Amino acid sequence: MDFKEELKKYQEEINIELEKYLRKKDCLEGVLNESMEYSLMAGGKRLRPILVISTYRLFQNDIKKCMPYSVAIEMVHNFSLIHDDLPGIDNDDFRHGKLTNHKKFNEATAILAGDGLLNYAYIVISDDLNKTMNRIGNNKNELLELDRKLKVFNEFTKAVDRMIAGEYVDTEYEGKEITNDDLKYIHENKTGALLKLCVRMGAILGGANSEELEKLTSYAEKIGLAFQIKDDILSEEGDENILGKPVGNDKEHEKCTYVSKYGIEKSKEILNKITKEAIDNIEGFGDKAEFLRNLALYIENRNK
DSSP states (O other), rough: OOHHHHHHHHHHHHHHHHHHOOOSOOOOOOOHHHHHHHHTTTTOOOOOHHHHHHHHHHOSEEEEEHHHHHHHHHHHHHHHHHHHHHHTTTOOOOTTTTHHHHHHHHHHHHHHHHHHHHHHHHHHHHHHHHHHHHHHHTOHHHHHHHHHHHHHHHHHHHHHHHHHHHHHHHHTTTTTTOHHHHHHHHHHHHTTTHHHHHHHHHHHTTTTHHHHHHHHHHHHHHHHHHHHHHHHHHHOOOOOOHHOSSSSSHHHHHOOOHHHHHHHHHHHHHHHHHHHHHHHGGGGGGGGHHHHHHHHHHHHHHOO
16 A cells, blocks of 8 residues: 555544544533544644554554554643643644634633643543453453553653653743753653654554564654654744644744754754664564654655
8 A cells, every 4th residue: 555545544544533532412511622622633644643553563453452542642642732832832823724722712721621631541541451451350361461551551651741841841941052962852752752652552562572662662762853853844944834833933932943953954964864763773574664664754754
């Protein structure tokens, strides 16, 4: 299957799954639920859940067991976007070509919608853990599955912690001088932590051995950094009509980015080098990793 067709197929599968978790019942907090749905279903690349599923498929064919974790990570991602757009952080008016959550509703609702999506992610995972525990009995395979899921849940909580820390440091360093190591620290945590988690979740749930997990982790770390560098580049020279949000906000907020630190051309060189390194890390998986290889190139060459 052509990469773009496969990517679209993944996106459609994930959107169908996300629809199952929308809260449609009439209730006093109906507007809050609408606000959560507004951001969760606004579009986007669905890159994070796709990474979970495509990595899992290196080892297993039935994706039902990893789907709750794919849903949960997309909820966390959208929580981060809602809060990132708020007046106190980036103060953005548009996301995916639509009004940001606080512009569509109001700031208080947006804050609580972000909180709601974050907590909903934990509900989704805890429900799945509970179902797995109820199935165990004397089944050793179910016990092994539960062990993997508990390990994933532990990593999930820590990755969210790192994402929040990276966002904080990013806001604190606006307009200030920053070292190369500090810039890397921001990107590895703010963006890279969740992307690395996605790959590791798929690998652990799929039953990867320690050597396979190490290779995939290295791949994930590289594409996580590549994704943020590309974001930095697009913020400088992207097309607003394609991006669905204003260009130049990083410069306006005096954010510390690869472009502000190294310039456009050097940033592109670093991006290309990191992408090649990412692909090298998964060569041992052969044809099974073709989608992940193409995904790394997609991250490097995307226009939104």
